[in-house]
Amino acid sequence: MSATDDQQRPESGADASAKGWRKYFNAPKEAAPVVQALPPPKQLAKLAQIFESSKRGWFWATDAELRLTYVSDHIAKRLGREPSEMLGTSIKDLFNDELAEGSAGNRTTGLLLNTRSKFSNMEVRADYDGPEIWWSVSGQPDLSKEGEFLGYWGSGIDVTTDRQSRDESSRLTHSDTLTGLASRHKISQRLDKALQAYKIAKRSCALLMIDLDRFKQINDTLGHQAGDELLKQASQRLTRVAKDGWDVGRLGGDEFQVIIPDMDDRGEVADAAKKIIAMISQPYTIDGTRCVIGASVGVAIAPYDGITSEELTRSADLALYAAKNDGRGRYRFYSTDLHADAEDLRQIEDELRDALERGEMWLAYQPVVSASTNEISGFEALMRWEHPERGAISPGIFIPIAEEANLIVPLGEWALRKACEDAASWPGSARVAVNVSPIQFEHSALPQLVTSALANSGLAPDRLELEITESVFLGEGSDIDQTFGALKKLGVRLALDDFGTGYSSLSYLKSAPFDKIKIDQSFVRDAAMPGNRNAAIITAIVSLAEALGMETTAEGIETLDTLELITKLRVSHIQGYVYSRPLHYEDIMETLSEGNLVIKPTGPEMNRSDRKTLYRKVGVIHEDHRYEVTMRNVSMTGALIEGLNDVPKGTQFVIDFGEGQLAVATVRRSMNDKQGLQFEVPLISDGSDGLCTRSRVSPYVLAAAGMPLAALPSGHYPLVMNEETAQQNGKGFSLPSFTQSEAGGTVLRVA
Structure with a gap:
């Protein structure tokens, strides 16, 4: 067939597209000769049609205004449109401006196309309502002989699967x-x-x-x-x-x-x-x-x-x-103290490993008293550690360390054997209560250990009471029931310690053979204060215990008004400072030998905000002077300081606790060199046994005043000028309003 015949034949869709693609694929006349000649235009168009039908790739073309003049049929159909309705629309409408990361910098597709320059492998998302589609698109500008821009010719490849795979990998990373x-x-x-x-x-x-x-x-x-x-x-x-x-x-x-x-x-x-x-x-x-x-x-x-x-x-x-x-x-x-505390705790752990062998551990015993008769019914054994250099170390410190370092089992075994041995020598029939940690309870050998401790000491089983916390009920397995059953066969008593603070299900009370419920001191504390719900909670616990035939013990009672309330609520036993602090073995022997089983309760009439006794230096700022004083005690609402003479009531101070903690306080009581302060804003708990201010001086404020921007350092650091600096700055000193006593320190002028 001649070229003339070919031109006169009506064009099919494929021929029409081939006509356009000839220009794209045919090399310019002035181009250098190629090693292998391209296929004839008609065959090239056929190859393009085959490639499009495979749906592995697609082609597109635009005019000079970036309006589509060609787009592969299967792409139009995938977008839910007809090719004819897409022709004449802007190529920019085909692509969403969201680019794949790293594909084309921060430029949008529209800006990139407007440059009329060549681009390749630009990753774009299809802009349509449907499942997400991603393409890798390439384009080349079509220029006339005079260099005039005529439009774009381009191709695209579906990379949705690769994109989704990368997104999933990124999701897993993030x-x-x-x-x-x-x-x-x-x-x-x-x-x-x-x-x-x-x-x-x-x-x-x-x-x-x-x-x-x-x-x-x-x-x-x-x-x-x-x-x-x-x-x-x-x-x-x-x-x-x-x-x-x-x-x-x-x-x-x-x-x-x-x-x-x-x-x-x-x-x-x-x-x-x-x-x-x-x-x-x-x-x-x-x-x-x-x-x-x-x-x-x-x-x-x-x-x-x-x-x-x-x-x-x-x-x-x-x-x-x-x-x-x-x-x-x-x-x-x-x-900032925690840095030193962390190192201190590591040393304590090392020293705790040898404390038993060195004979530094001992047991104190706090009386448990009948609420109706004030008569001692037993004692709770409390582990104590007397360090040769550090002195007494609180159980609140070394018990958690022992649990973390897997030392609680040998310590618990020693405490059980020692308590049985001590109680066996007491005159009378007072019971001894020993705490069993959840880690100890998990050991299947616990019943054998109790049997051995009773046999070696000669203590009657009913005089031993094992205190077990709710945390042992992590699961309702048969091992727990077997351990309880084995302990009850021995004849020992079982007490549920810290009731209400851990496991919140009561189902275990149906099968666990407890003889007593110990009401945690968090419910006892402040129970007598107006508007407090703790009394209602204690009433419910007592009623539950009575229905199950169990005794109750309220822990941590320190004031007479709380004792009166607890007694009215029918709690059967009391334990706390209102009766006695923990005693040495020798004190118990003396008390029981004399038959002094009745203890008269003593203590404050009413509860007040906990005051923590301490001895530490703090800063007191008044007008433009800063004084060093000694703080004797502190509570959330106030403190007692010592070191300033004859301070009038109503005087306002700013207390510098260090580390940017400043508190405004008013003198409410004053006698000689001691002042009772009331804080304008109450302190809050630091989460441990300490108190702290709600707010602190911001490092941004300190930086604005000339200090380097950094985390707050330890110690006291208000902006202070000495006399020489003050004179250099043209500022004179006013006289201090108060004189320091021996308990105080230096007086500085505050900038």
């Missing part, structure tokens, strides 16, 4: 595969970016590090699959607690992290931490088994406790470590 929370990598990125932005904007940010308590026990007891399910449920609870704007991530294992932007009020942060602990500590159901865990939280706040993500994370980690060593199930704020 999301924790088990819980769906942000991964360690992602949450670290978010914290780093947030702190960089907040530093510029002078904003604050709280970081909470969370560790699940007793998770390892469940993971080991019920298996890793149950542990994974527990982590999922705990993550869901964290997500429910989190408010809008909070970031929640899993760092790995049973550790989580929460980022709270624009929060530096430690009262609000404490509320958030307590809510997290309460939510995590509610019972879980795993494969039909109910179990309970807890949570410890470490808190650090930028910019006070760290400027960079590394500093802030390290501070929150130290606070978490302190919270766990304080007894777990609590939160702790970071302070």
